[in-house]
Amino acid sequence: MIKITELQKYYRTEEVETIALNKLSIEVKEGEFVAIMGPSGCGKSTLLNILGLLDDPDGGSYLFNNIEVADFNERKRADLRKHNIGFVFQSFNLIDELTVFENVELPLIYTGVPSSERVGRVEKVLDKMQIMHRRNHYPQQLSGGQQQRVAVARAVVNNPKLILADEPTGNLDSSNGNEVMELLTDLNEQGTTIIMVTHSEHDARYSHRIIRLLDGQTVMENIMI
Amino acid sequence: MIKNYIKIAWRNLVSQRLFSFINISGLAVGLAVCMMIMMYVAHEMSYDRFHENADRIFIPQQSFTMNGNTMNMEYMSYAAGEIIKQRQPVVKDYTRTMAYFKPVIASNPEKPDAKFSEKNLLFADGNFFSFFSFKLLSGSAQHVLDRPFTVVLSEDMAKKYFGDENPIGKTIVLKTDSAFTYQVAGVAENNPSNSSIKYSFVTSNQSLLQMKEAKLYTGTKDISFGNFLPYLLLNHASDTATLRRSLDLMAKQDKTFDKVHYSLSALSTTHLKSNFGDSSNLKYLKIFPLVAVLILLLALANYMNLSTARATLRAKEVGVRKVSGASRKTIAAQFYVESALFTTLSFVLGYVLCYAFKPWFLNVLQLKIDSSFLYSPMVLILLAVLFIITILIAGSYPAVILSAFKPVATLKGKMSKATGGVAVRKVFTTLQFALSVGLIICGIVIDRQLYFFRHKDIGINRDNVVMIPVHNTFGNNYNAFKQDVAQLSGIENVATSHHSMFHGYDMVSINGKTKDDITMVASWMGDDQLIKTLGLKWKYAPATGERLAGMDRLVINEAAIAKLHLPVDPVGSYLQSGDQKFKIIGVLKDFNYSSLQSEISPLILFTPPAKFPFFKRDGCNLFAKIKAHTNLPTLLGKIQSLYKKYDADTPFDYTFMDDAFNAQYQAEDRLSSIFSVFTYITIALASLGLFGLAAFTIEQRTKEIGIRKVLGASIGSINSLLSADFLKLVILSIVIASPVAWWAMHNWLQGFAYRINISWWMFAFAGMTAILTAVATVSYHALKAALANPVKSLRSE
Structure with missing residues (x-):
């Protein structure tokens, strides 16, 4: 599903050039659950942003479903993203001015789903995430665990093929964290590909495979049994 | 999608109340100023355009040059209109009007005690109402003025003198020099506020011809200066050049005046060109649109400034939306919708403000604008255009800036300082303050x-001098009145002047060395107490025993010495006007007898003998110098009773010289x-x-x-x-x-x-x-x- 070859990304300031990704090559198959680990600054988040088409690489190739997307412009990336990729962030990133229902509804609006259909789909996914009773609350009225469940609901409402999770349990206590990991595992079992950046060995154990990065390069891959 | 945009915009507006309030009200104030000025400018520009044939109606203007001074005259003799029409085939029709120059006393003969002084009596040709597009509420345009002594009342006048009764066929008395009874033949809509032709009563020129004073107005049988404005209706608006050439040729053939040139002003431009009325509006018309645009731009810059200043708070939202599939275009659209919502609220508030402050604005400018004009299609279209432009500009910068946010940065809370706009903001703020400082200076x-x-x-002692206009209706009683006033206890001195102070003067032609060398000089006529009452100072006083009054003598000011090439001390020299000779008996130090906007011009002061009938024929002004610490209301009350003793009909009116002096700077005041x-x-x-x-x-x-x-x-x-x-x-x-x-x-x-x-x-x-x-x-x-x-x-x- 995803094949990156010799991917490069630099960050430049006026005097210093930092290499974030150094000719990195990774392949992720459809239906996989991959964890990416590594120390701070190793390029994990940069990789996730490029995979999520939020950022573009400075070199190398990125095949998404066998389509070269490395040189896509912003409009094309936005288009591909909204139909195929869901995001889960460490800090939830819900819009404070919108209710739970409206936050989850957002991706459906941008993919042009008619409003009659949206209600059903949002309710279904809220039900699945067990936060239906909170549908009319605003994010700041929810606990961290609940907020992250809303974020996951928003990530999956469009039935994306790929979910990118950036330290999804980072702001949660262990019991809420485990709940979120169970949700992701369920989604993966239903066929969604998941790539998750994490610092937590515990969380990484939920995945099929761990890719360890150091200085923008793969240093090790563990297959989980 | 739009619903979602409006929803979030509304919630933002409510949750950030202070910010929203500042933003909306700031823009609203700018819009209100802009709307007010727009309505004012639109009103000024719309003058006289409501006439069906407005584009084909022109007023001829004669100009001629005398001793280097160009004189422009648009008021012509009664005969002028007819002659021009007969000799100029491009002129399809004409009508003449004469606006009576002073108020008239009007009364309904059934209620003879209710007399009022009214302005705007208009004498006009019989075709007035078919030539122009003033609406008649009753009476037919062709016939209302086809007989002498019929009158058309404005709606207000009809109501004032006849209440709810139908005035048609009834009579009304209008006292000009003498009182005449007119039959009401029609009622016309009040003249629109954007009409340069003003009327309360319209009567026919035929009525004027039957009055004994008519000769004064209608005398000459050829084209010359006079009291009538001829309006010419041309076959085509493009005939003006032909007509102008042809009129010049006609003037040359007739040799009425040397070097006469004609110009034609379109009816719709006369209001703005008018040199006779208050030309201050023209000044405003140049300054105000500029100020309006600047203030609106300031308000818009603020709006954009404040909206984008809060961008960091919205950055996460933009990031989330982009991650959720929003393209830059949809984000831009969202902020446009949001701006549109804010702008709409500002616009509504601005409209309310504009209407709330309109009376004040119009009062300061001393203007009247019909409310029907404010709801006319033209104004509504202008408002719509303003609304659209405001939305487009207000939304533009926020949409561009906010939609450009990179989700990666915003979601991680790493809003870089390069988010931009700092430079733009600094430029905005600097320009705004520059404008403020400029305006303060x-x-x-x-x-x-x-x-x-x-x-x-100014060389005139103008304190405590009251000026009372006295009309020819006083007959022979003026001197008695003057004596009575002089005897009142609070009066220091009284004097007579032909004109009211700071309200103009006459011109007299003074012969030079050759026949063609004629100089026009301002002239004044007063009695022998005038110089003393005004506290004027002598440069060369008259010789002891020399009388001031007399038909063979005059006094000049210093400025006249140079202009008339007189000797340094000209006392005893002679000036000639036409075939009359006058001895210069004294020279006054220069004083500002007109506005300080201009230098002191040469002036000649005539003092006719007390028995000379001039003041009796034309009316005059009594200047009364009041002693200090006098109770003014009581004194004025006494003067009024004396006035009413000699002229019960004409309303008593007075002005303090100081106020008249200050009134010259009304335009600057406003x-x-x-x-x-x-x-x-x-x-x-x-x-x-x-x-x-x-x-x-x-x-x-x-x-x-x-x-x-x-x-x-x-x-x-x-x-x-x-x-x-x-x-x-x-x-x-x-x-x-x-x-x-x-x-x-x-x-x-x-x-x-x-x-x-x-x-x-x-x-x-x-x-x-x-x-x-x-x-x-x-x-x-x-x-x-x-x-x-x-x-x-x-x-x-």
Whole structure:
């Protein structure tokens, strides 16, 4: 599903050039659950942003479903993203001015789903995430665990093929964290590909495979049994 | 999708009440000013365009040159219109009007005691109502004026004199020089506020021809200067050039005057061209649209400034939306919808403000605008255009800036300082303050110039002099009245003058050495007490025993000596006007008998003997010098009773000379009032802009402030650190504004012969005002940032 070859990304300031990704090559198959680990600054988040088409690489190739997307412009990336990729962030990133229902509804609006259909789909996914009773609350009225469940609901409402999770349990206590990991595992079992950046060995154990990065390069891959 | 946009915009608006209020009301004030000025300008531009044939109606104007002075005359003899029509085939039709130059006394004969003084009696040709498009509410356009002594009343007059009765066929008495009874033949709609032709009563020129005074007005049988405005209806609007050439040729053939040239002014341009009325409106018409555009741009810049200043708060939202599939275009659309919502609210509020302050604005400008005009299609279209332009501009910058946010950065809370806009904001703020400073400087200069006008020694003792117009209706009783007034206890002295002071003068032609060498000089006529009453000073006093009064003598002012090439001490020399010779018996020191806008011109003062019937025929003015500490209302009451004893019909009227003097500067006064309001608004808007800029930049420096505080910086030092940056902008704005304001005011002052010097303190005052305003505005944010707990700001990184 995803094949990156010799991917490069630099960050430049006026005097210093930092290499974030150094000719990195990774392949992720459809239906996989991959964890990416590594120390701070190793390029994990940069990789996730490029995979999520939020950022573009400075070199190398990125095949998404066998389509070269490395040189896509912003409009094309936005288009591909909204139909195929869901995001889960460490800090939830819900819009404070919108209710739970409206936050989850957002991706459906941008993919042009008619409003009659949206209600059903949002309710279904809220039900699945067990936060239906909170549908009319605003994010700041929810606990961290609940907020992250809303974020996951928003990530999956469009039935994306790929979910990118950036330290999804980072702001949660262990019991809420485990709940979120169970949700992701369920989604993966239903066929969604998941790539998750994490610092937590515990969380990484939920995945099929761990890719360890150091200085923008793969240093090790563990297959989980 | 739009629903979602509006929903979030509304929630943002409500959750950020203070910000929303500042933003909406700031824009609303700008829009209100713009709307008000737009309506005013539209009204001025729409003058006389409501006539069906407006584009084909022209007024001929004669100009001729005499001794280097060009004289323009548009009032012509009664015969002129007819002659032009007969000899010029391109003229399809014409009509003539004569606006009676003074108020008339009107009464309904059924209620003879209810007499009122009314303005705007118009004498017109029989085709007046078919030539123009004034609507008749009753009566037929062809017949209302086809007989002598029929009258058409305006709606207001019909109501005033006949109440709810049908006035048609009834009679009304109008007293001009003598009283005449007119039969009401029609009622016309009140003349629209954008009509240069004003009427309360319209009667036919035929009526005038039957009056014994008619000769005065209708005498000559050829084209010459007169009292009538001829309106010409051309076959085609494009015939003007042909007609002008042909009229010039006609003047040459007739040899009525040498070197006469004709020009034609379109009816719709006469209002703005008019030199006879108050030309101040033309000044405003040049300045106001510029001010309106500037104030609107200021308000829009503020709106954009404040909206984008709060961008960091919305950055996460933009990131989430982009991650959820929004393209840049949809984000831009969202912010456009949001701006549209804010702008709509501002527009509604602005409209309310505009209507609330309209009476004040119109009052200051001394204007009347029909309310029907304010709802006319033209005004509604202009408002719609303003609305659309406002939405387009207001939404543009926020949409571009906010939609460009990179989700990666915003979601991680790493809003870079390069988010942009700082430079743009600084430019906005600097220009706003420059405009404020400029307006303050202009305001001070205008105000000082007006003060100077009011307090300059003009060589006339104008305090405590009351001027009472006396009409020819007094008959032979004027001298008796004058004696009676002189005997009242509070009166120091009385004098007679042909004209009221500061209200014009006559012109007399003085012969030169050759036949063609004629000089026109201002002339005045008064009695032998006039010089004393006005406190005028002699340069060369008349010889002892020399009488002032006499048909063979005159007094001149100093300025006349040079202009008329007289000897240094011209007392005893002679001046000739036509075939009459006058001896110069004295020379007065120069004094400002007209506005200080112009230099003192040569003046001749005639003092006819007491028995001379001139004042009796034309009416005159009684000048009464009142003793200090006199009870004015009581004294004026006594004068009024004396007046009524001799003329019960004509209303008693009086003006203090001081007020008449000040009234000459009405245009400048109004300019000054309007200017100060514009200045306040601009300062308020500029402060809002600075408020936005301060919010934005200080928010970006939160971390720096936190670190400084951790390292031991005091609140005061942080406050001054932050304020200093903004003060630099304000000082830059002062540097930009000062020379521009100096230039503008220097040019403005050139229009006055007597003027103040622009001095440094005016700039200093304006600069200090701007600096203090800026410090007060910025301090709010600076103190807030300085007082904040540094732990918070550092943790947010």
